[in-house]
Amino acid sequence: MRHQTDDAENSAANAERELPPSVRGRLIAKLRTGVHVEDAARELGINPQRLFSAARMLPSFEEQLDATLMAERDPDLPHGTVTGYNKRCRCPECRAAINRRF
Numbered sequence: 876m877r878h879q880t881d882d883a884e885n886s887a888a889n890a891e892r893e894l895p896p897s898v899r900g901r902l903i904a905k906l907r908t909g910v911h912v913e914d915a916a917r918e919l920g921i922n923p924q925r926l927f928s929a930a931r932m933l934p935s936f937e938e939q940l941d942a943t944l945m946a947e948r949d950p951d952l953p954h955g956t957v958t959g960y961n962k963r964c965r966c967p968e969c970r971a972a973i974n975r976r977f
């Protein structure tokens with residue numbers, strides 16, 4: 876039987892492979908120019924669904940990603956709600972609103 880830590884280390888290694896530092900840097904740079912996070916991910920060959928779960932395994936990148944999404948989000952949207960998420964906002968508050976539903 877495998878230990879929890881082995882799986883966690885494995886996932887972190889997978890996340891490293893999916894999101895190498897150069898790709899992370901390019902993703903953040905795209906977000907700062909106003910590109911939507913899912914479009915930016917696709918342009919870099921990252922599955923947008925995988926992006927946030929991979930980012931969870933890379934705490935310093937997740938922090939940077941969330942900070943960038945917070946800085947670039949549309950101030951007119953109701954953040955932290957499903958409405959915000961449905962309007963394609965992917966800031967941490969809107970993602971949390973969706974996660975609470977499952």
Ligand SMILES: [Zn+2]
Pocket residue numbers: 948952953954955959960964965966967968969970
């Ligand atoms: Zn939001």
